[in-house]
Amino acid sequence: MTPIPRLPATGRRTALLGTLGGVAGFGLARPALAQSGQPIRIGMSMPLQVQLGRDARAALGFAVEEVNARGGLLGRKVEVAFADETDNTEAGVNGVRKLLNDDKVDALVGHYTSGTFLAAMPHIARAKRVTVIVGASSPAIADRVKQDYARYKYIFRTTMNASNQSADVLDFVSGMLVGELGLKRIGIVAENARWAQDIATLLVEGAAKVGAQVTVNETVDNSTTDFSPILSRVRSSGAQFMMTLLAHSKGDLLTKQWHDTRVPVLWGGIDGRAMDADYFNLVDGKCLSMIAANFAVRAPITPRTIPFFDSFKERTGHFPSYTAWTSANGFHVYAQAVERAKTLDADAVVAEMERTNYEGVEGRIEFDDRHDARSGPGLLNYVFAQWQPNGERVVLWPKAIRSGAMIVPPWLSDARTPG
Amino acid sequence: MEVIVLGAVTSSVYALLAVGFTLIFGVARIINLAHGAFYAVAGYAAYILINLGGWPVLPAMLAAVLITALFGVAVDRVFVRPLRHSHMAVLMITLAISMAVEQGLTVAFLGEARSLPPLIDGKVSVLGVDVAAQRLLTLLVSVVLIGALWLFIQRSRLGAAILAISQDPEAAEYVGIPAERIFALVMGLSAALAASASVLASPFLSVQPSMGLLPMVKAFCIVIIGGLGSIPGSILAACLLGFTETFVAFHISSTWSEVISVAAVFAMLALRPAGLLGKREAF
């Protein structure tokens, strides 16, 4: 087994002045301890103020328990060190540095805010620890892995890359909207951010090819609270379906204002908040009939999906946020790579990670050359599920796993009511 | 048409916030940076009463306004009064309170946005524009509240005392008007106005710990444009800003509306330092 000789730049000083500081010897002693069955440490940095962060922590805990119950990893126990990412970049980066330098974790699983992760990337690259991102979805992360592979190859992501998502959205438009419902006039409402604008551009081009037409392409700001002007323009453009592309914007306000003014346009799309299991309650049920893109819902997507949802609910009392299964997947992917590599050496584990073929909760996980999970048939896909009465989520697309009939908003008589 | 109807709703919320802000300045000569905190406290109070206490919507909202008014009085008594001699200290303490409230709410309720139910659901068509009923109600209630405040100040004995203090605090004390009590009362009133704006607007916006910051900054801008301490000035400026923002959002882009309001403030400071209807150039 290869020890882990990743002493930071200060390490040499450590050797010289080892006796000065109380903790000084730790960095040097570590490789020796590693061979004698010391626990393997996984660091997680997630924001605890939001459900997504708390669910990720819970799910990682369950996954680690599971592996420990099976005898651990390489015969060693696995431990979790946690740092609150908070909503503040400086504190988030400090947390990652604490995990890397103080807690001396062997790998990182977590990271929700793209800005914070991008800021932490140089530190991770310096420390050379395998890192699995479970939330941060900025394309800029994968771009850097590709551009500077030698430095950033330790970084992987188990969620769909934002720029891969347009294919799924287009598939929904052509198959469901145009193909089944005959809705050809689409209004786009996209967030003022790169990933959303990228998808919007691809959607405008792609729509023409599948016989649909984009009637209006609106941009909203993260701080927008009054969506009336946007809803009004979507409506007057004659759109039959409003496609939203939102992550950090206030989609919950859009939901309420769409419902309160009874906008006569069907609605669906990507909305970071509408993925949450408790979204229906959060907006007082006003998302009724909204068709939300999800990374997974409780449906037979893979053999693991339903058991995961049910056991999570049994243990926590609620259905998981998406970061729960991306965290569980992320840890398992890492654990299997370690077992194949039979070592914790980061470079060896990275090589094995690149060969990952893991049946996750929301699909099979394989990594592309940018270390993003691939999407496509059998891999990761968006599941379009409609919010129906009592907060039930009914899968509409892909058709193969459709779980019920579509409904329309109570103020519309049928889906093709002109806008 | 849409600009007129929706602009009126926006203006009325701004006016409620700005009038309270300028009132406390005009009377007690303090800039209350906790004004946004009042807005947030009211939202959460209503949320707690409705979702955890199981109260019906209307009583819960009235109670929330009352609770916030009491909170306002408490802030004045406990924190502001001992520091009243120094403007900077008052600015600091109220800023600290607003941060403490925001962080306290984050700790207690976590960061996620919550929702308040509307008093009336459904939509109404006015002048051919579809408006959520709650928004229309907001407009009506705001107009009534501001009207009532006007009457209260102009017609009642207490109102006369308030006016007297705002015009000449020393002379008012000589004739036996208890200044400290009036200050606390005005702070309570101001908080109640912010609270009303909050419970009226939160159903179509949302309740979250940082919800008070932007409204407070807006209130600043309006009050500066209108002239610190001038109630009619604030109302005028609120309408100006409300309609401009709505117009920009409808005809240009909703992303720029906030930047425009602050640009207006700087232009106003440069051109007419006392504001539209302000009497004095600050103090």
Added chain:
Amino acid sequence: MRSIDFGGACLAVAALAALPLLNPGEYLLGVLTLGLIYGIWAAGWDFMSGLTGRANFGYGLFIGLGAYFGGFANTLWRTDPWMGLPIGVGVGVIAALLVGLPTLRLRGPYFALAMLAASVVMERLVLILWRYTGGDEGLNDLDPLVESHVAFYYVALAFLVGSAAILLRLSHSRLGLVLRAIRGDEAACQAAGLDVTFYKIGSLMISAAFGGLGGVLYAHFQLQVSPQLFSMQMAMAIITMAYVGGLGSIYGPVVAAIVLTLATELLRPFGAWRLLVYSILLIIALFLARDGLVAPAWQALRRALSRGRDAAPEPLRQARSPGTSA
């Protein structure tokens, strides 16, 4: 400068300089480095606001602008990170002039309000113009000023010592006296023929220069520039440091910045409570310790010391109750 003050300062600097020898680890050293940069900011804020009594709620404006322009220079044109330092200073000074001209002519609270509004809008603008500024994700891939963390710590320490020395010097010069006089009675200063506006804008420009300088240092330490630099929370943290340190003393805020930065990281187990702790500290400082904690503590200590030695000349007392103004 009196010898006790000088001795105390030397001792403090020597202690800080010796810290890395104890091998605190890269994480703790990083936090300390941040503390040193916050020290530059706290001293810079204190120079204008502490001396003249004009609270500046938008100090993040100067920090953020310095950091962004330094960051642009480094990421777009790949200029040397060291080149960013003069850029940051220049940008801060220009921004101070632009904001100060319309607002500092006015008396009263306009300045405080306008600075707050300006920083809130700048944060918005950075988010709106994400194509150029990176929006939420900020500017990334900055080059480090120096590669090694230990070296960076010493660089930051050197800049802090230099900044504090300059600011202390200035605050005891004629300029400092005028600024203190403005806090006491602006009208009297005007009557005495002083161009009060000139002095106020000048002090804001000096204050902003250090904001910009610290911003660029921060950017090349964190290797990222985030729109959060413009935020109220940022300004709030610095204001708290200045208050806890003791307004108008320059050295007090510096010490408070280092201690509080370290303390908030050590409070990490409390998670979301960190900022709550800050605001409560500020409330306490406002009520119980009007002159802050650090500066009065040092004054008491030096009195005790000089009583031991032969009576040193009575030190120039820090003007009391810094809040009174306007």
